Amino acid sequence: MNVLAEVFNAQLWSDVLRMTTPILLLALGAMITDRAGVLNIALEGLLVFGAFAGVLGTGLTGSLVVGVASAMLASGALALVFAWFALYLRGNIFIVGLATNAFAAAATTYAAWLISGREGSLRYAQAPTLAKLEVPLLKDVPFLAFLSGHTIIDYAAWALVIIVAFVVFRSRFGLRLRAVGERPVAARAIGLPVRRIQYAAVVISGLLAGLAGAQLSLTLGGFVQNMSGGRGWIGLVASIVGNGTALGSAVASVLFGAAEGVANSLQITAPNLPAQLLFALPYLITLVALVAYSASRSRKKGVLEA
Amino acid sequence: MGAYLECRNLEKTYQGTLRALQGVDLDVEKGRVHAVIGENGAGKSTLAKVIGGVVAPNAGEMRFKGEPYSPGSPRDAHAAGIAMVHQHFALFPSLTVAENIVLGDEPTRLGGVDSARAVEQVRALSHEYGMPLDPRRRVRDLSVGEQQRVEILKALYRNVDLLILDEPTAVLTPVEVQKLFKGVLRLVSENRTVIFIAHKLEEVLEIADDITVLRAGKVVGRRTGADATKAELVRLMVGEDIAVDRQRRFGSPGPERLVVRDLTVHDAQGRPALDGVSFTVCAGEIVGIAGVEGNGQLDLELALGGLVEPSGGSVLLGDEDVSTATPARRRALGLRYVPADRMQWGCAPKASVFENAIMQCHRHSSTAGVLRRKRLRNDVKSMLKRFDVRAPGLGAPVDTLSGGNIQKLILARELTTSPGDALEVILISSPSRGIDIRGVEFIHDLLVQYRDAGCAVLLISTDLDEVLALSDRIGVLFRGSLVAMLPGQGRTGKAELGMCMLQGKGEAGAAA
Numbered sequence: 168m169n170v171l172a173e174v175f176n177a178q179l180w181s182d183v184l185r186m187t188t189p190i191l192l193l194a195l196g197a198m199i200t201d202r203a204g205v206l207n208i209a210l211e212g213l214l215v216f217g218a219f220a221g222v223l224g225t226g227l228t229g230s231l232v233v234g235v236a237s238a239m240l241a242s243g244a245l246a247l248v249f250a251w252f253a254l255y256l257r258g259n260i261f262i263v264g265l266a267t268n269a270f271a272a273a274a275t276t277y278a279a280w281l282i283s284g285r286e287g288s289l290r291y292a293q294a295p296t297l298a299k300l301e302v303p304l305l306k307d308v309p310f311l312a313f314l315s316g317h318t319i320i321d322y323a324a325w326a327l328v329i330i331v332a333f334v335v336f337r338s339r340f341g342l343r344l345r346a347v348g349e350r351p352v353a354a355r356a357i358g359l360p361v362r363r364i365q366y367a368a369v370v371i372s373g374l375l376a377g378l379a380g381a382q383l384s385l386t387l388g389g390f391v392q393n394m395s396g397g398r399g400w401i402g403l404v405a406s407i408v409g410n411g412t413a414l415g416s417a418v419a420s421v422l423f424g425a426a427e428g429v430a431n432s433l434q435i436t437a438p439n440l441p442a443q444l445l446f447a448l449p450y451l452i453t454l455v456a457l458v459a460y461s462a463s464r465s466r467k468k469g470v471l472e473a
Numbered sequence: 474m475g476a477y478l479e480c481r482n483l484e485k486t487y488q489g490t491l492r493a494l495q496g497v498d499l500d501v502e503k504g505r506v507h508a509v510i511g512e513n514g515a516g517k518s519t520l521a522k523v524i525g526g527v528v529a530p531n532a533g534e535m536r537f538k539g540e541p542y543s544p545g546s547p548r549d550a551h552a553a554g555i556a557m558v559h560q561h562f563a564l565f566p567s568l569t570v571a572e573n574i575v576l577g578d579e580p581t582r583l584g585g586v587d588s589a590r591a592v593e594q595v596r597a598l599s600h601e602y603g604m605p606l607d608p609r610r611r612v613r614d615l616s617v618g619e620q621q622r623v624e625i626l627k628a629l630y631r632n633v634d635l636l637i638l639d640e641p642t643a644v645l646t647p648v649e650v651q652k653l654f655k656g657v658l659r660l661v662s663e664n665r666t667v668i669f670i671a672h673k674l675e676e677v678l679e680i681a682d683d684i685t686v687l688r689a690g691k692v693v694g695r696r697t698g699a700d701a702t703k704a705e706l707v708r709l710m711v712g713e714d715i716a717v718d719r720q721r722r723f724g725s726p727g728p729e730r731l732v733v734r735d736l737t738v739h740d741a742q743g744r745p746a747l748d749g750v751s752f753t754v755c756a757g758e759i760v761g762i763a764g765v766e767g768n769g770q771l772d773l774e775l776a777l778g779g780l781v782e783p784s785g786g787s788v789l790l791g792d793e794d795v796s797t798a799t800p801a802r803r804r805a806l807g808l809r810y811v812p813a814d815r816m817q818w819g820c821a822p823k824a825s826v827f828e829n830a831i832m833q834c835h836r837h838s839s840t841a842g843v844l845r846r847k848r849l850r851n852d853v854k855s856m857l858k859r860f861d862v863r864a865p866g867l868g869a870p871v872d873t874l875s876g877g878n879i880q881k882l883i884l885a886r887e888l889t890t891s892p893g894d895a896l897e898v899i900l901i902s903s904p905s906r907g908i909d910i911r912g913v914e915f916i917h918d919l920l921v922q923y924r925d926a927g928c929a930v931l932l933i934s935t936d937l938d939e940v941l942a943l944s945d946r947i948g949v950l951f952r953g954s955l956v957a958m959l960p961g962q963g964r965t966g967k968a969e970l971g972m973c974m975l976q977g978k979g980e981a982g983a984a985a
Contacts, residue, residue: 337585346565346576353563357577357627358548 179432180313185386186431187424188317188324189214189379193402194409194416195324195331196372201406202335203368204348208264209249211399212271213373217242217380219275219289222390223282226291234294234385235320239377245271246373250366268399276392287392296388297381320382325417327375332413344368397450404453408460419456426452475536476500477666478524478555478635483533485519493519494530495690501635501668501683506661508669508681508698512710512909515687517670518560521639524668525557526550537635556628557637560644560907562620566613570606571595574627598626604656616767618649625656636660637668642676643907646765646935647971654680672710672909674703686710711911726945727756730807730929731777731898735786738772746772748953749786754898759920759930761944761961765974766935769953771813774902774933778810779803780818790898804833807897809887811904813933815876819883822872826864827853829871830886837891852889860885861915877912880904884919899923902933917943937967937974949973 193210200207220241225234245267252263279289297318306315335341347354347364355361379398384390401423409415430448433440478501485494493516501507511517522528524535526544535542537553544550547557564573571591580587580594595608604622612620621641628636638657642650657667657680671677677684677698684701686694686709694709731754738747747769754760764770775781777788779800787796790806800810812818820829830853831838838845838852853867862881864874871879884904890896901920905913920943924930934940940947944961947970957973959965 333585337588339579339581339586342568342572342576342579342586346568349565349567350563353565356547356563358546358551359577 177310177313179428181316182431183421183425183428184313184317184321185424186427187420188321188382189398190402190405190423191324191417191420192320192327192375192379192382193399194405194420195327195413196375197403197406198409198411198413198416199331199335199344199375200365200368200372201411202341202348203344203365204351205250205253205365205369206260206264207369207372207403208261209246209267209271209399210372210376210403211395211397212264212268213242213245213249213376214380214383214395214399214402215268215271215275215393216245217377218384218394219278219380219390220377221381222289222291222294222384223278225385226289226294229294231295231297231385235378235381238381238384239374242377242380243370243373246369246376247366249373250369254362254365254369272393275390279390279392288389290389294388297385318382318386320378320385323378324382328413328417335413340364340367401449401453404457408456422456423449423453475539477503477538478542478668479536480520480524481534481536483520483523483535484531485516485523485528486531487519492690494523494533497533497687497690497692499685499692501666503666504661504664505682506657506667506669506680506698507683507685508671508677509685509687510671510674510677510706510710511687512672512911515710515909516690517672517687518639520687521557521637521668521670524550525555525637527557551631551633554632554634555637556631556633556635557639558621558624558628558641560640562624564612564620564623567611569609569611570615570623571608573612573623574598574608574630578631594630595626598629602626602629602656602659604652616649617644618646618652621645621649621653622656629660633665635666635668637670639670640672640907641669642671642673644766647937648765650676674706677706678703688712707910710909726758727927729753730756730791731900731931732789733777733786734789736773736776736783736788737785738769738776738781739784740772745784746953747776747783750950750953750955751786752948752955752958754929754931756897756927756929757924758945759924759932759943759961761940761947762931762933762950762955763937763940763947763970763974764935764950768950770902770933770935770950772953773950774813774900777808777900777931778812778818805895807895809896809899811880811883811887811899811901813902813906815879815883816872820871820879823870825868826857826862826871826874826882827867829882830856830867833886834889834891856885856889857882860888860919876906877908880908880916881912884916888919888923896923896928898929898931900931900933903935904932905934905936905939913939937970941965941967941970 193214197207197210217238221234221238224237225231249263249267252258253260276287280286283289297320299316299318302315306312335344343359344364347359347361351361383394405419405423406416408419409417426449430445433445434442480497480499483494483497486492497516497520499520509517509520519528523530526547526549529545537555542553544553550556571588574595575591580590582590592608599606604626606619606622606626612623615623621644625636641653645653660667669681678701681698684696684698684706685692686706688710733753734751736747736750737745740746750773752760762770762773772781776783779798783796787794789795790803790808793806795803795806816822827850831849834852838849850867857864860881862885863878871882874882888896899920904916908916920930920932932940932943941961947959947961947965948955949957949959949970951974959970959973
């Protein structure tokens, strides 16, 4: 069997798109906070929180709309707490962020056990899952058919690339956001509400992370302990490699999504490759991308002007 | 009926020790340029910050346009019609000129910033005040003078009536100063008012209608621009007569100490910032490198200091090629480096005076890796005394010192030698930027003293007077090339050198 032919098929690309979605949403959020001068270390925790709240909301009401909304609200609320500790109480951003991540992982695991009695997972048997929507016409076009058959959140993520790009680079809020992130002291001097803009950026990234969490858990139809699987970190890296632009973040996200998709696909098509290696592939690619990126940057800027 | 801006009995004490303002009265009349002059540390900047709403006074009151005026923030000052342009600009390098200017009061259209209108407004404004700027350029690509124009236009966009310029000429070239002055006169002709904080007397005499002189936090004199003389102002500022122009002796050059051959440095964009520069500096001479700022001075300084790697050519200290040597190696061979950017490369601003002072000599004064603090403290104390560094204490962070004292501290650290140290070449860049007259005199005398003792001194400076006063030979940098090496010590005139800097031509005749 020809492995290459099998790897580059429509199903694979469809998977890649699906794998890209959460990373893309997280990367967009990370880019917004980064532009406001806040490094969003808490993305991983925000993602887990959203994934859990999505399942809970859907399970309790039977409504996907409520589920997605509760995922976004839960992550947004946790983001607000993170922002409060980091910006208002002036906690060290790394410590506060790592604490947020640890809290989210532990709290969701515990809550899942409390509710379901099972360890580390939460599933409602009769709860709906996100439907795959076929796009008429597009689904019959050769080579482009893989673009069809995704959930509403997958499509929304790509619409958000454009919306985020507009907001950050064309809107008044975006201009102020970038000013605040570049030189907060100067921004304060001309009377911009620096803290409030930073709060807004963190909460927006929380809402996006919630959406990413909902995509993870509501397509699967349940919450599994630590189902974020490091995507929060990969999203953060994608925004950095994407050079702080929406389009760049999207390209980087596709790269990481592809790594995950290919790893998954190789498990089936090349069963003799060690599974551990395949699972490590997305993280390896992340690491390589980060190293390559920082190397190219330090070269360009010169050691002293970084 | 009082003045346009009245300040009465302003008091400001920093950290309970330094009395920066002691009962200062200031009356500024509408539609005039009012210069506030004084040495560094005289309280000029503090006064400016109080008026600009950056710093709140401990006591005293102000009235502006007849109304009580006590701004709690720069924002309040703007609302009242007063804006301040700081020495260090509060601009956003990655944003465009137009974005920087409208930020905070942006015109909008359909939920987005109306950038076309912003560009139009800024273009009209810059045209109106004779400060040409392309609104679409990014601020990071602008020269310092252009950035200053952005700051001034930012204030004018907010329609302020009174503009405070804090040492605006410190960062400008002579040509840019003239452009700035044209803009200032335009402002005044439109019945706006300018407070001009300065310490270069020629400039003050050229532009100011009224002059208030501060010394040690007090007003020591008021003059009008018409009836003030330079000698009188110096006496008021300093409190004693000092020789304004001092005659200096020639150096007598010895063997070559620093040899630079075809030195080439590329900038971040891959363009040559320094293009095949060659010269030598001998023992016992001062070679000045003049040029309009941004013509490769920084790259030359960093390449010689060992902070950037040249892409071509060589640098020799004595007989050793140090083109790619570490700063430590260069130092061991006798190079001492006093950088132009004191806060970035010259010192650790948050570290104490003591720590900064011992940064070079701690290796000699430790036992098994533990510093001999007592001995070091004594060394540092005598060092500070010798170099006239005035610091509140050895433990004070360096950034609480005035610019002049920081510079003297760096000089003290660089020029103090431990037994066995070599001191052959002094590389010093813009040594007197932002420093008062007495500090400048001190530093200049020091350089001459070291030259006479046989040091090779390379003086990179955009201050023409400084280069002309000190140099035995004068090199001119223009667009990264050394376009001329002129004789110093009075054999080259200021006009000739100025033409050379602007046009990049070696011969005075060709410059016409």
